[in-house]
Amino acid sequence: MTTARIVSLSEMGSADVIKLIDKELPPPAKGEVQLHQTAIGFNFIDVYQRSGVYPLDLPTGLGHEAVGVVEAVGEGVDRFKIGDRVMYMNAGIGAYANARNVPVDKLVSVPDNISDEVAAAVFFKAMTAQYLVQKTYKVKAGDVVLVHAAAGGVGQILASWAKGLGAFVVGTVGSPAKFAAAKEAGCDAVVDYSNANWAEEVLKATGGRKANVVYDSVAKDTFLGSLDCTAPFGTVALFGAASGPAPEIQPDILNKKGCLFLTRPSVFPHNATPALFQENAKAVFEAIAQGYVKVQIGGKFSLEQAADAHRAAESRKVTGAIILVP
Ligand SMILES: NC(=O)c1ccc[n+]([C@@H]2O[C@H](COP(=O)([O-])OP(=O)(O)OC[C@H]3O[C@@H](n4cnc5c(N)ncnc54)[C@H](OP(=O)(O)O)[C@@H]3O)[C@@H](O)[C@H]2O)c1
Structure with missing residues (x-):
């Protein structure tokens, strides 16, 4: 067993409700990998969920996206191996953690030319922009x-x-x-x-x-x-x-x-199946390669400072994306 450091909420409310706890992380189950997470994306939905605007069952983790390195693979996993760099943006709530088990169909490889921090800053947000400019309304x-x-x-x-x-x-x-x-x-x-x-x-x-x-x-x-x-x-x-x-x-x-x-609209139904997720992620990587995906990292916080990251976002003082680095 590995001990993971995770954000856990036992109540909804201001950023003060964000607490870090240690939790035993079992080995990855069939179809999962265990990630050592290197960068986590903050998204404004994290504020809605923490504050109760979008209520969650308690206790709960927080966060939708992270980048990490595969540390262990579960039974039947052949798409990824130990040491691979991967990321996710729709694997259930709980990305604010330094380690996590994630089903492989929620993962994509991080392109070699993108750093972990940039990947965490853009993936969820670019997947959002992708459906908005390519599906909701096709910008021309x-x-x-x-x-x-x-x-x-x-x-x-x-x-x-x-x-x-x-x-x-x-x-x-x-x-x-x-x-x-x-x-x-x-x-x-x-x-x-x-x-x-x-x-x-x-x-x-x-x-x-x-x-x-x-x-x-x-x-x-x-x-x-x-x-x-x-x-x-x-x-x-x-x-x-x-x-x-x-x-x-x-x-x-x-x-x-x-x-x-x-x-x-919402990004989750647009990525509801593994096939849709892979197809949309490919479109995002193409847009990145074309130089269409620009975002500055406007704030970088440790996992211990997750509450400060939320306060910064809510204060409207940050420009660009906020990431957490465990
Ligand atoms: N439906 C979806 O699929 C989906 C997916 C991802 C994100 N989103 C939404 O997209 C928006 C942007 O998300 P993000 O993570 O990239 O966050 P963000 O844009 O970095 O932060 C939210 C921005 O909203 C503006 N804002 C206006 N009134 C505000 C207020 N009263 N309090 C705080 N901010 C206020 C602020 O900009 P100014 O200071 O310039 O006003 C702030 O920078 C959020 O509303 C989020 O919920 C939706």
Whole structure:
């Protein structure tokens, strides 16, 4: 038996509920490998789950993605061997740990040219951007794309990917301090959505053209303005709620704003089967090779500092992705 150091929550609440404990880790079962984890990706969903916005059964671990080295293989495992570098983003909650057993169908190899830390910073977020730009709405050259929270983790990748596909990208950010990061990621124009007239500023930046697609992960503070910025027959992809849940609307408003398409997608159903997961991961690696996936690592914390990582994310002071290094 190995002793793993894991984050465990016995209650939902502020970042103070994040506790580290030691737990016996049995050898990997049939079809699993045991990972020594080297880098863990923080994702905003970790905050929703820790705080109870997305309730979990208690006690629970936390975290969806990590990178690691295979330390032991269970019965019947032939896809990976001891020493291989692998990563996952959808293997159940509990990635905040220094060691973990993971089913092999949840794993992909980490490409040689990507470091563990970069892999942990991008994988979950790029898998999110992948379905948003390739499936929810297929971004094409000449489109106008509006990305909210464009200096954040997913936001930077969405902006760089949409720009790589030839779109005119407008990003929004919550403070002027984040303008440069959003530009660096690929935004043609950046608007501060803490200004009440931000939607007008978006239209000014595009010369009056509304967006073919709006990627809105902020929700409460942005959703109604997002509808105003969307072109007739355009798509509003509401895929997060960093500022709180979106206001309720009458479906009729979608007609009035121009026969809009509204969807509330998630990365998990898009990767629900091993075949889908492998196919989407391949698309992400291709996009990385094309230079479409840009994100800066804006915060690096030890596993012991996981609560500080959450506080940093919630304070909105971080640009780019946050990782934990056990
Ligand atoms: N549905 C899916 O499949 C899926 C998958 C992954 C992520 N997501 C969503 O995508 C969003 C981005 O995720 P991420 O992990 O990359 O996080 P992130 O963008 O690095 O952090 C969230 C960002 O939201 C903005 N924000 C606006 N109001 C906020 C508030 N009241 N409190 C905190 N932040 C606020 C902040 O940017 P400013 O300071 O610039 O406003 C902050 O940087 C999250 O909403 C997440 O839930 C959805």
